[in-house]
Every structure is written in C-alpha cells, then in structure tokens.
Amino acid sequence: AGLWTVFTLGGVGSKPPPQLEQCSPLANQSLLLLLVLANLTDAPDTPNPYRQAIMSFKNTQDSTAFPSSNPHAFQINFNSLYTALCEQQKSDQATLLLYMLLHQNGNVRTYVLARTDIESLV
Numbered sequence: 001a002g003l004w005t006v007f008t009l010g011g012v013g014s015k016p017p018p019q020l021e022q023c024s025p026l027a028n029q030s031l032l033l034l035l036v037l038a039n040l041t042d043a044p045d046t047p048n049p050y051r052q053a054i055m056s057f058k059n060t061q062d063s064t065a066f067p068s069s070n071p072h073a074f075q076i077n078f079n080s081l082y083t084a085l086c087e088q089q090k091s092d093q094a095t096l097l098l099y100m101l102l103h104q105n106g107n108v109r110t111y112v113l114a115r116t117d118i119e120s121l122v
Contacts, residue, residue, distance in 0.1 A: 031093045038100065055104045059111060078111045086120045 037050040053072040058064075060075045088094035098121075101108040112118070 028091075028093065031091075031097060035093060035096060035100070051104075054100065056107075057105065058107050062107070078108065081108075082112065082115065082121070089121070 034050075038048070038054045040048050040050065042048045042051070049072050053074065056073050058073070058075050059078040061078075062075070085094055085098050089098075102112060103109075112121070115121075
C-alpha cells in the first residue's frame with residue numbers, strides 16, 4: 001500500500017479531472033496547442049508566425065486598417081474573448097493565455113484596461 005501511494009503521489013492520480021477538462025476537452029486541447037505554437041522559439045531569419053498573430057490581432061469593432069507588413073493579422077471579438085477568459089480563470093491554461101495577451105498584444109491590453117467590470121477578471 002505504501003509503494004502504491006508513492007506511485008500515485010498520495011492518491012493524486014485518483015482525483016477526478018478539473019471541471020474545464022470534463023466539460024470541453026476539445027477546447028482545453030485547442031488552448032494548449034495555441035499556447036505551444038505561440039511560444040515556439042523564433043529563428044533568426046523566420047519569426048514565429050503564431051506569435052506574430054497573437055501580438056497583432058485586433059478587435060472586430062476596430063475600424064483601423066491592418067498594417068500591410070503583417071500577413072498574419074486577423075480580427076476577433078474582444079468582448080467574447082474577455083467573457084470566455086473571465087469564465088475560465090480557474091484554468092491554468094486560460095490564465096497563461098490572458099497573461100500572454102496582456103503582455104504581448106497592446107490591443108487586448110487597452111481593451112481590458114478600458115473595461116469597467118475588471119473585477120470579474122480579477
């Protein structure tokens with residue numbers, strides 16, 4: 001029994017998975033894939049296109065034009081993104097994505113700071 005406790009880290013392996021993984025395993029795996037792709041290292045001659053996309057995407061309600069030098073630019077609804085991140089803050093993956101977006105994407109940072117309901121995120 002003692003050896004089995006060591007192998008299972010005191011019963012950690014017998015705990016049910018977190019709620020996020022139970023309700024949406026595809027969303028959880030997609031988030032993990034996005035984090036891995038965005039954090040791949042850059043080569044000197046070819047920057048990481050996933051990181052460039054994460055650093056430059058804009059709000060769908062923003063009418064300014066994309067710079068022509070960024071072929072990886074896209075738009076997303078920031079309100080939906082904000083709501084989803086607020087609902088999933090018990091997940092380490094969602095918190096890591098939020099941290100990455102706040103530090104690397106000025107558009108997301110500006111949007112979050114302009115929100116009046118920031119306490120729902122915190």
